[in-house]
Amino acid sequence: MKLHEYQGKELFSKHGLKIPNGVAAFSPEDVQAAVERLSSANPDLKKVVVKAQVHVGGRGKAGGIKVVDKEAAVDAAKGLLGMDLKGLIVSKLLVEEAINIDKEYYIGLILDRAKRKTVLMASAMGGVDIEQVAEEHPEAIVKVWIDPAVGLTQFQINQVIFGANLPKEAASFIKVLYEVYSSYDCNIAEINPLVVTKEGQVIAADAKVDLDDNALFKHAELMQYHDPAEVDENELAAKEAGLSYVELDGDIGCVVNGAGLAMATMDAVKYGGGNPANFLDIGGSSNPAKVTAAMKILQRKKVKGVLFNIFGGITRCDDVAKGIVSAVEEMGGIDIPIVIRLTGTNEEEARQLLTEKGYKVGSSMDEAVKEIIALTHA
Numbered sequence: 001m002k003l004h005e006y007q008g009k010e011l012f013s014k015h016g017l018k019i020p021n022g023v024a025a026f027s028p029e030d031v032q033a034a035v036e037r038l039s040s041a042n043p044d045l046k047k048v049v050v051k052a053q054v055h056v057g058g059r060g061k062a063g064g065i066k067v068v069d070k071e072a073a074v075d076a077a078k079g080l081l082g083m084d085l086k087g088l089i090v091s092k093l094l095v096e097e098a099i100n101i102d103k104e105y106y107i108g109l110i111l112d113r114a115k116r117k118t119v120l121m122a123s124a125m126g127g128v129d130i131e132q133v134a135e136e137h138p139e140a141i142v143k144v145w146i147d148p149a150v151g152l153t154q155f156q157i158n159q160v161i162f163g164a165n166l167p168k169e170a171a172s173f174i175k176v177l178y179e180v181y182s183s184y185d186c187n188i189a190e191i192n193p194l195v196v197t198k199e200g201q202v203i204a205a206d207a208k209v210d211l212d213d214n215a216l217f218k219h220a221e222l223m224q225y226h227d228p229a230e231v232d233e234n235e236l237a238a239k240e241a242g243l244s245y246v247e248l249d250g251d252i253g254c255v256v257n258g259a260g261l262a263m264a265t266m267d268a269v270k271y272g273g274g275n276p277a278n279f280l281d282i283g284g285s286s287n288p289a290k291v292t293a294a295m296k297i298l299q300r301k302k303v304k305g306v307l308f309n310i311f312g313g314i315t316r317c318d319d320v321a322k323g324i325v326s327a328v329e330e331m332g333g334i335d336i337p338i339v340i341r342l343t344g345t346n347e348e349e350a351r352q353l354l355t356e357k358g359y360k361v362g363s364s365m366d367e368a369v370k371e372i373i374a375l376t377h378a
Contacts, residue, residue, distance in 0.1 A: 001211045004053040006094040007225045008207030022096035031077040034095040047098035050076045054088040100198040108190030109181040117145040122164040126193035152178045169202040185215030241293035250275025253298035253306040257315040265309045274373040277303045291323020304376040305337040312344025321350035337375040341368035
C-alpha cells in the first residue's frame with residue numbers, strides 16, 4: 001500500500017523528523033483554509049507550494065507541483081484538481097510553506113531481494129529520480145546492506161554520511177527513516193529531497209513510503225491511509241473476490257490456480273510469442289464464484305482471449321468448469337476465444353460439463369498455450 005506524500009510526512013513527523021509546515025486539501029476551499037492556517041503560524045509567509053497527491057514520480061516535471069504567492073494558491077489548486085497526471089486524476093493536494101533550498105540530498109531504504117537484505121542508499125544528487133541518478137551517475141550513489149539480524153549500525157550511517165558527503169544532521173534522519181521502514185514493514189521508505197535550507201535547517205521535503213500489503217494485518221492503524229481511488233479497479237475487484245491479480249500489458253488473459261503455475265503459464269505464453277495480460281491466481285480451494293469474478297475482471301480489461309490452466313489438486317476441476325459456464329452465461333456470452341486446460345481432481349466431470357456446453361478442453365499446457373496464441377494472433 002503506497003502512502004501519499006502528506007501521509008508519509010505525517011509518519012515521519014510522529015517519529016520526530018522535521019518536515020515543512022503543510023496541510024492536506026481536497027478542494028479550493030480547503031486550500032484557502034490551509035493558506036490561512038499557514039499564515040497564522042508564520043506571519044511572514046509569502047509563497048506556498050501546492051503539490052498534487054498521486055502515486056507517481058516526476059510530479060514536478062509533469063506540472064503537478066506549483067510554487068506560487070500565497071494569494072495565488074487557490075487558482076493553482078483549481079488548475080491541479082481534476083488534472084490527469086500520468087494517467088491518474090488529481091483529487092488531493094498538499095499545501096506547504098515554501099522553503100529556501102540551498103542543497104538537496106537523497107536517502108532511501110529498499111529491500112534487495114537478491115541479497116536478502118535491506119539496502120540503505122544515499123546521494124548528494126537529491127531532487128532527481130534515483131533511477132535517473134543510478135543510470136546516469138551510478139558513482140554518485142553510496143550503498144550499504146543491512147543485516148536483518150543486526151540492524152542498522154552507526155558505522156553504516158557514518159559510511160553513507162561521509163561517502164555521499166551528506167550533512168552530519170542527516171544521521172538522525174537516516175536513523176528515523178530506518179525506524180519507520182522496519183517498524184511498519186515497508187517495501188520502500190525514502191526522502192527525496194532531504195533539504196538543507198539557506199537558514200541552515202535540515203528538512204525532509206518529500207516522503208515516499210510503500211507498505212507491504214502482506215504485513216498490514218499487524219498495522220491496523222495504517223489502514224486509515226488506504227486510498228481506494230489510487231488502486232486499479234481490477235486489482236480492487238480481485239482482492240474483494242479473494243483472488244491474487246496483477247495487471248500486465250498483454251492481451252491474453254490467464255486464469256490459473258497456484259502462483260507457481262501462474263508464473264509458468266505467463267512464461268509459456270511469452271515464450272510462445274504471445275503477451276500475457278495478467279497474473280491471476282484463483283487459489284487452491286476455488287469455487288465457481290471466484291472463477292466468475294475472474295472472468296468479469298478479464299472482460300473489463302478487454303483481452304483478446306482467455307487461457308484457463310488448472311491443475312486440480314485441492315482445486316476441483318468441476319468447480320472451475322461450473323464457474324466458467326456460470327460466468328459466460330451471466331455475461332450473456334463472450335465473443336472472444338476461451339482455451340481450457342484442466343487436469344487433476346474431477347477432471348472427467350469437468351470435461352463432460354464443458355463439452356456439453358460446447359467448449360473444447362485439453363490436458364496439455366503446451367497445446368493450450370499454442371492454441372490461444374494462434375487464436376488471438378491470427
